[in-house]
Amino acid sequence: MGKPIVEAEGEIEKCAWTAGWIADNAARLLADEPAESTATLSYVRFQPLGVILAVMPWNFRSGRRFRAGLPRLPRGT
Secondary structure (H helix, E strand, O other), X not given: OOOOHHHHHHHHHHHHXXXXXXXXXXXXXXXXXXXXXXXXXXXXXXXXXXXXXXXXXXXXXXXXHHHHHHHHOOOOO
């Protein structure tokens, strides 16, 4: 079992790019969104609800672990 170093380097670069994109866009993605209603002011707010558990095999690609975990960091979970 194993992975060629070139593939591993490419996967780590993709993980770093994903982390940078999430960091750059977290405020926009988590901003309150106005909602149509009969109330004076209505909006959707994204708030953490608790811990998220992701069970994955030890040999999963790094990219899958990053895609599961990184989006939760700006939310505080």
